[in-house]
Amino acid sequence: MPYFKQRSVLVVSLVVATLILVAAAPAEAQSEYGPLFDKFNLKLAGSWIGISTEIRLDSEVLGKGTVLNFEDDLNMSDSEAVPTLAFEWQMGRKHKLGVRWQDITRDSSAQALTEIQWGDEIIPVDANISLAFDITQTFIDYTYYPWVKERWAAGFGIGLRVMDFSATLAWSEENLGTERTSDAGATGPLPYLYFEYRRMFSDNWRFIGGYGWLYIKINDIKGGQWLGRLGIEYLLGDRWAFGVAVNAAKIDVDWRGVENSEDEARLTAALDLDLTDATLFARVRF
Numbered sequence: 001m002p003y004f005k006q007r008s009v010l011v012v013s014l015v016v017a018t019l020i021l022v023a024a025a026p027a028e029a030q031s032e033y034g035p036l037f038d039k040f041n042l043k044l045a046g047s048w049i050g051i052s053t054e055i056r057l058d059s060e061v062l063g064k065g066t067v068l069n070f071e072d073d074l075n076m077s078d079s080e081a082v083p084t085l086a087f088e089w090q091m092g093r094k095h096k097l098g099v100r101w102q103d104i105t106r107d108s109s110a111q112a113l114t115e116i117q118w119g120d121e122i123i124p125v126d127a128n129i130s131l132a133f134d135i136t137q138t139f140i141d142y143t144y145y146p147w148v149k150e151r152w153a154a155g156f157g158i159g160l161r162v163m164d165f166s167a168t169l170a171w172s173e174e175n176l177g178t179e180r181t182s183d184a185g186a187t188g189p190l191p192y193l194y195f196e197y198r199r200m201f202s203d204n205w206r207f208i209g210g211y212g213w214l215y216i217k218i219n220d221i222k223g224g225q226w227l228g229r230l231g232i233e234y235l236l237g238d239r240w241a242f243g244v245a246v247n248a249a250k251i252d253v254d255w256r257g258v259e260n261s262e263d264e265a266r267l268t269a270a271l272d273l274d275l276t277d278a279t280l281f282a283r284v285r286f
Helices: 003-022
Strands: 040-058 079-092 095-111 116-118 121-123 128-148 152-173 178-200 205-218 221-236 240-260 265-285
Touching: 040 095, 040 240, 121 152, 128 178, 178 221, 205 240, 221 265
Parallel strands: none
Antiparallel strands: 040 079, 040 265, 079 095, 095 128, 116 121, 128 152, 152 178, 178 205, 178 240, 205 221, 221 240, 240 265
């Protein structure tokens, strides 16, 4: 199991352990902040994601690689249903800490219509290509609410999207009967600043929206991202909430130090990723 995924599993395990500890807390514990906020909550969601992925893997020897659109050029599905797990802790009336985890795994097969340069490899025309692509995302964010009223609140914060991506291309030539494989992957932090607004439309209906953006240059990563979230939920008693949400994100970065199959950090990837999802969720409130 890759190191980042091991850490992701650890984060999820810590969340579950925390919930076990707080599950016995009386319902009145969250009413100190509710219904606008919850003291603790765990959100389990199913997301239908629309994806557009473009990657160019460069080589020091061969120069810039071919820009590949995974959905158009390599016949990869542009939609996927994935689970999402999120946890929030309202540390005080004006302070919130949140963690969200998501893993997107896809694969496809196609035939090369043109010659493709992928890092140090040249994939010939008419080669049979199989692609496996995986993105694991962990979001950690802190929000401060300077405006907290009876029916609404607004605040700003800083977040960190820790992204781990890996792509494996395998291709074969029918005439020669040869098969080759090339791996590429990297892990890195993508921070962002964001604004959040929430409002109670009634005692049971809660709206939450937010927007984040930042252009960065940190070590091997240069580029930017923006993300937006809109959601509405129905509060059912003191313990449960059910709702729908829409999330959108765009990432456009140049990523140096990408590891190839020989674990040599000498490649550069240009990653352009659009993610839009519609989500149904259940929230357990403590």
